[in-house]
Amino acid sequence: MSVAGRADVGIVGAGIVGLALAVAFSERGLRVVVFDREERPVGASIRNFGLVWPMGQQRGPRWQRALRSRARWLELGKKAGFHVAENGSLHLAETELELQVLREFLELQAPPDFQGELLNHRDLALRSPAARADRLAGGLWSPHELTVDGREALPAIWRWLAAERGVTVLPDAAVSRVAMPAVHTAKGVWEVDRLLVCTGAELRLLYPEVFRAAGVTNCKLQMWRTAPQAAGWRLGPSLCGGLTLLHYPAFSACPSLAALRTGFERTHAEYIEHGIHVLVSQNSVGEVVLGDTHHYGLTHDPFLHERLDQLVRDYLVTFAQVPVVTPSERWFGVYAKLAGATEIIAQPEPGVTIVNALGGNGMTLSFGLADEIAGGT
Numbered sequence: 007m008s009v010a011g012r013a014d015v016g017i018v019g020a021g022i023v024g025l026a027l028a029v030a031f032s033e034r035g036l037r038v039v040v041f042d043r044e045e046r047p048v049g050a051s052i053r054n055f056g057l058v059w060p061m062g063q064q065r066g067p068r069w070q071r072a073l074r075s076r077a078r079w080l081e082l083g084k085k086a087g088f089h090v091a092e093n094g095s096l097h098l099a100e101t102e103l104e105l106q107v108l109r110e111f112l113e114l115q116a117p118p119d120f121q122g123e124l125l126n127h128r129d130l131a132l133r134s135p136a137a138r139a140d141r142l143a144g145g146l147w148s149p150h151e152l153t154v155d156g157r158e159a160l161p162a163i164w165r166w167l168a169a170e171r172g173v174t175v176l177p178d179a180a181v182s183r184v185a186m187p188a189v190h191t192a193k194g195v196w197e198v199d200r201l202l203v204c205t206g207a208e209l210r211l212l213y214p215e216v217f218r219a220a221g222v223t224n225c226k227l228q229m230w231r232t233a234p235q236a237a238g239w240r241l242g243p244s245l246c247g248g249l250t251l252l253h254y255p256a257f258s259a260c261p262s263l264a265a266l267r268t269g270f271e272r273t274h275a276e277y278i279e280h281g282i283h284v285l286v287s288q289n290s291v292g293e294v295v296l297g298d299t300h301h302y303g304l305t306h307d308p309f310l311h312e313r314l315d316q317l318v319r320d321y322l323v324t325f326a327q328v329p330v331v332t333p334s335e336r337w338f339g340v341y342a343k344l345a346g347a348t349e350i351i352a353q354p355e356p357g358v359t360i361v362n363a364l365g366g367n368g369m370t371l372s373f374g375l376a377d378e379i380a381g382g383t
């Protein structure tokens with residue numbers, strides 16, 4: 007068997023998880039090769055809101071991991087030459103009960119170094135031109151959140167890894183079989199000392215038995231992007247409304263959350279059924295990204311559903327006003343998810359580590375997680 011190349015570390019998958027690991031391992035002076043089956047990034051990492059969202063993480067190790075990722079994004083944005091907006095976030099509360107959950111978060115759950123604050127509706131108007139301050143009870147401002155655009159950032163990181171770290175990134179190189187140290191790819195057989203498998207929503211080709219046994223599944227999310235807003239209109243902080251409080255673990259221990267959930271189950275049953283909560287982000291060219299929905303399972307229909315976009319639009323106007331919400335591009339993305347966990351890390355055979363299922367947090371947690379894995383913590 008002729009060998010196409012050798013490396014200390016091989017990585018399968020050039021999404022944000024694989025690239026973050028390539029950054030961390032190459033920093034330690036190791037020779038790294040990254041294989042991806044596609045010619046350029048087209049997976050979950052370019053289909054998202056681009057939100058680096060520490061706010062959603064529980065205090066403790068996950069919050070710390072998110073802050074480490076945040077620092078990495080800022081550093082890489084400068085080095086690799088892509089935009090990173092330090093625009094923070096606003097959780098907008100339409101009702102007193104939503105505001106109470108935000109208050110409880112601040113008083114009982116927020117990490118000690120959390121720098122956000124509760125705002126009344128007058129201060130909301132100062133923070134955000136989009137918040138419908140007149141009909142809101144208040145909100146929670148946080149300075150910790152960033153916005154990137156995966157379509158810009160991933161190719162830039164890819165180029166920077168090759169140019170500055172000597173990492174070999176091989177596109178069009180699907181990995182079909184592993185028999186360590188041999189990695190069989192569409193571009194020949196490579197030999198590596200260690201292999202990291204970061205194949206995102208592709209759960210059926212490499213080590214499917216590991217994903218099946220652990221209960222990893224996929225989640226389909228539907229969303230859209232507008233054309234650049236006219237006259238340079240800027241969103242300011244990324245926005246979300248009350249439904250988001252049901253979604254992120256950061257709020258799960260707030261005493262009033264159960265009452266909020268019961269209320270939403272009564273008034274917003276269709277939203278709960280489709281896992282809808284509404285996030286609003288804006289990229290550096292002024293396009294606004296809106297969504298999203300959550301449907302779980304290994305097989306999904308390939309269609310975009312107008313009804314689901316309508317539900318997002320209807321909810322959006324309860325807390326925010328964006329000048330133009332007409333889609334210029336609509337799509338869905340799929341990520342791998344393990345219920346109750348922020349990732350799966352598994353060793354299916356000596357020398358091989360699976361790192362996957364970062365769920366809706368891949369942009370937020372990948373760099374911090376990669377540093378922990380490469381550093382052996």
Ligand SMILES: Cc1cc2nc3c(=O)[nH]c(=O)nc-3n(C[C@H](O)[C@H](O)[C@H](O)COP(=O)(O)OP(=O)(O)OC[C@H]3O[C@@H](n4cnc5c(N)ncnc54)[C@H](O)[C@@H]3O)c2cc1C
Pocket residue numbers: 018019020021022023024041042043044047048049050051052053054055056057058059179180181182204205206207208211212227228229298338339340341362363364365366367368369370371
């Ligand atoms: C609509 C949507 C919105 C989201 N919003 C956010 C957000 O705002 N903030 C946030 O933190 N997270 C968000 N997420 C989650 C985040 O995008 C994911 O957690 C993250 O992108 C997962 O990265 P990944 O590298 O595992 O997957 P991917 O980006 O899908 O990369 C996997 C790569 O593996 C390659 N691959 C698969 N099999 C093989 C093989 N056999 N051989 C070679 N290559 C292979 C694929 O081609 C692909 O490039 C969102 C996700 C979606 C879908």
